Amino acid sequence: MTHEPLLGGLSCTPKKRGDSILRPGGTNCGGCGMGIAFHMLERAVGERPIQMVIPACCAIVTPGQYPRSAYGVPVVAATFASAAAVASGLAGTAHMNNESTRVVCWAGDGGTFDIGMATLSAAAERDEDILYVCYDNEIYGNTGGQRSSATPIGAVTTTTPRGKTLRKKDIVEILAAHRVPYVASVSLAHPEDALRKMRMAIDMHGFRFLHVLSPCPTGWKSEPAEGIELVRLAVRSGLFPIYEVFDGTRTDINVEPDFAFDALQRYFALQNRFRSDACDLAALAEAIREDWARLRRRALEETTC
Amino acid sequence: MTIELLSANHAAAMAATLAGRANRGARGFGGGVYPITPQTECIEFLCKQEFEKGRIVRVESEHSAMAVCMGFALGGARSFTASSSNGLAYMTENVFAAAMYRLPIVMMAVNRTLGPPWNIWVDHGDTLALRDSGWLQFYCEDNQEVLDTILLAYRLAEDRRVHLPVMVCQDAFVLSHTMMQTDVPSQALVDQFLPPLDLPHRLRDTPVTVGGLDFPHETEVHRIQHEQAMRRVPAVYGEVAREFESVFGRKPAAPIVPYRADDAELLLISMGTTASTVRAAVDRARERGVRVGSVRLRMFRPFPSRELELALMHAQRIAILDRDISLGQGGILWTEARGAAPREALVQNYVLGLGGGDIRPEHILGIIDDLGRRVHAESPEIMEVAT
Numbered sequence A: 001m002t003h004e005p006l007l008g009g010l011s012c013t014p015k016k017r018g019d020s021i022l023r024p025g026g027t028n029c030g031g032c033g034m035g036i037a038f039h040m041l042e043r044a045v046g047e048r049p050i051q052m053v054i055p056a057c058c059a060i061v062t063p064g065q066y067p068r069s070a071y072g073v074p075v076v077a078a079t080f081a082s083a084a085a086v087a088s089g090l091a092g093t094a095h096m097n098n099e100s101t102r103v104v105c106w107a108g109d110g111g112t113f114d115i116g117m118a119t120l121s122a123a124a125e126r127d128e129d130i131l132y133v134c135y136d137n138e139i140y141g142n143t144g145g146q147r148s149s150a151t152p153i154g155a156v157t158t159t160t161p162r163g164k165t166l167r168k169k170d171i172v173e174i175l176a177a178h179r180v181p182y183v184a185s186v187s188l189a190h191p192e193d194a195l196r197k198m199r200m201a202i203d204m205h206g207f208r209f210l211h212v213l214s215p216c217p218t219g220w221k222s223e224p225a226e227g228i229e230l231v232r233l234a235v236r237s238g239l240f241p242i243y244e245v246f247d248g249t250r251t252d253i254n255v256e257p258d259f260a261f262d263a264l265q266r267y268f269a270l271q272n273r274f275r276s277d278a279c280d281l282a283a284l285a286e287a288i289r290e291d292w293a294r295l296r297r298r299a300l301e302e303t304t305c
Numbered sequence B: 001m002t003i004e005l006l007s008a009n010h011a012a013a014m015a016a017t018l019a020g021r022a023n024r025g026a027r028g029f030g031g032g033v034y035p036i037t038p039q040t041e042c043i044e045f046l047c048k049q050e051f052e053k054g055r056i057v058r059v060e061s062e063h064s065a066m067a068v069c070m071g072f073a074l075g076g077a078r079s080f081t082a083s084s085s086n087g088l089a090y091m092t093e094n095v096f097a098a099a100m101y102r103l104p105i106v107m108m109a110v111n112r113t114l115g116p117p118w119n120i121w122v123d124h125g126d127t128l129a130l131r132d133s134g135w136l137q138f139y140c141e142d143n144q145e146v147l148d149t150i151l152l153a154y155r156l157a158e159d160r161r162v163h164l165p166v167m168v169c170q171d172a173f174v175l176s177h178t179m180m181q182t183d184v185p186s187q188a189l190v191d192q193f194l195p196p197l198d199l200p201h202r203l204r205d206t207p208v209t210v211g212g213l214d215f216p217h218e219t220e221v222h223r224i225q226h227e228q229a230m231r232r233v234p235a236v237y238g239e240v241a242r243e244f245e246s247v248f249g250r251k252p253a254a255p256i257v258p259y260r261a262d263d264a265e266l267l268l269i270s271m272g273t274t275a276s277t278v279r280a281a282v283d284r285a286r287e288r289g290v291r292v293g294s295v296r297l298r299m300f301r302p303f304p305s306r307e308l309e310l311a312l313m314h315a316q317r318i319a320i321l322d323r324d325i326s327l328g329q330g331g332i333l334w335t336e337a338r339g340a341a342p343r344e345a346l347v348q349n350y351v352l353g354l355g356g357g358d359i360r361p362e363h364i365l366g367i368i369d370d371l372g373r374r375v376h377a378e379s380p381e382i383m384e385v386a387t
Helices: A033-045 A083-096 A109-114 A117-125 A171-176 A191-203 A224-236 A261-269 A281-304 B008-021 B040-047 B062-074 B085-100 B143-158 B187-193 B216-248 B274-287 B305-312 B332-340 B361-373
Strands: A010-012 A050-054 A075-077 A102-107 A130-136 A182-186 A208-213 A243-246 A250-253 B002-006 B029-033 B054-058 B078-084 B106-111 B136-139 B166-171 B180-184 B208-210 B256-259 B266-270 B292-297 B299-301 B317-322 B346-351
Touching: A033 A130, A033 A191, A033 A208, A033 A224, A050 A083, A075 B062, A083 A102, A083 A117, A083 A130, A083 B029, A083 B054, A083 B062, A102 A191, A109 A117, A109 A130, A117 A130, A117 A171, A117 B062, A171 A182, A171 A208, A171 A243, A182 A191, A191 A208, A224 A261, A250 A281, A261 A281, B002 B008, B008 B029, B008 B040, B008 B078, B008 B106, B008 B143, B008 B166, B008 B180, B008 B187, B029 B040, B029 B062, B040 B054, B040 B078, B062 B078, B062 B085, B078 B085, B085 B106, B085 B216, B106 B143, B136 B143, B143 B166, B143 B180, B143 B187, B143 B216, B187 B216, B256 B274, B256 B305, B266 B274, B266 B305, B266 B332, B266 B361, B274 B292, B274 B361, B292 B305, B305 B332, B317 B332, B317 B361, B332 B346, B346 B361
Parallel strands: A050 A075, A050 A102, A075 B208, A102 A130, A130 A208, A182 A208, B029 B054, B029 B078, B078 B106, B106 B166, B136 B166, B266 B292, B266 B317, B317 B346
Antiparallel strands: A010 B208, A182 A243, A243 A250, B002 B180, B136 B299, B256 B292
């Protein structure tokens, strides 16, 4: 036996001063948005003690094989649908013991939009003291690229070979409807706004939810170097609205899109996952306008009343 | 100690409350609860208790109930949940996970028939389906045993030689909703019996990843460690039972409970409350001169093969009574226990009381007659006892 495994599969690589949350040695694909999001979280967290709960998703393959781990903080690798519930127990224990530990769930769209939805909704309803970050690559990446309810219309996946015909679920609205203290969408192309949100969310109490659009060159069939540009185009075109909702009532729009049609066209053209015959961009642009009209009405109503 | 009139559901909740409070000097207590008939009164009772350092989380499913317990346990708290039947089936993924993480969670399981069609009465098939989950399993016969076994379960689960979760099973309605006089220990005695939990692999400041990726060799080693822990249980059980007796003044039942078995030529093996009926039938058959005895299996995981072999050593004819069925095979207790019978013994499986059918002494007397008359064993006898 080359080494003696520890109880319950406990992997540990000793931490050195200055180590980040995701240390060198991770197995992410080149250009993975999740790695960039981790670096932002790292800056936001600073010296605060955190514990992370990561359900089945790319982020649980990232740290590598037992007995080593590229994560520089304590992590529980949870079952697929359980992140928010395991985190509830961890946060509950920290509270009982008057510890300042912040508990962070870090989950993909599969574990958030699909299989973990009931668990997530329940933890939000209980207003658990958890920061839940969904890095959304709009696909089941770990299993080789199947559609999820976060997959956008027109995207070809291994389970939608002719392109998905349905629109993606609006996760920010769903979480905002729980009237939790804080829900926000996060653009990796707008680091100042992203960092402000992460900093605020890590220190707030009660349930906080961040939705990060996470480029996936492998699944999106795009250039690894163009991930940030893709997010910028998604924001500019209005496809990915950047806003935040406090207590389910106050809505602030953080980045104003220019709704340029060529931004939308370019967003689709730079990714080979979209089938041109499955994407009616004019219809999509119209749907985006309707969504934005609704979003603006709410943002306005809440500021005037 | 006080004698109280309690259902097994309330006895279980009482034991969990006492055990939870006993950890107030350490990391506290946490439970994840979700209702299901016939377990509901247990969690209702738990939700009414005050904890100096504890929290009961009202979750949205059994799957999350176990997940919350895993979170509490990974944070170092003592934890408890309860479920039954389809609730356990829904929880299954996390039942396995709790054992693989080596967490000392205790769960009370009320044995109820799996549906559909829906049936709320007793059947052992729900928890026996979890026999490979890596948990310890105990099957109780009365309410006192439920309370005592939950206290014992925490000592066993938290022992450094074990570090495994424990399932304490009891029969739907026959125990769960039946009031019995139950000796409830004082908090001071429970504090004495249950030392503060100090879980070595709970999350601290060090950057560990719990439950990450294993390759085949690591899994081999993890399974070997898990199995070794299981094999240490009987010895640890003996120690813990002696301490239980010295603190509480009553002796907990052994993993195997024989009754009039010493000179018996015919032996009936059963679990849970079936064993009470078997004992009554044994007494009646003995009056007619039949040399029959009973063996109740209280501990199902780890399976007490050695103890069972010793108990069956002199039996010529053995009936194994199952209140469960592995469809396409037969009784689960039979498939597990028959290997412990002497080679020359006749071993017959009787499956009875499925779906809560009322097992009466006459049914057992019929089995004793049938067993005595048999020329050889046949395929499992599936009986209809309900009227």
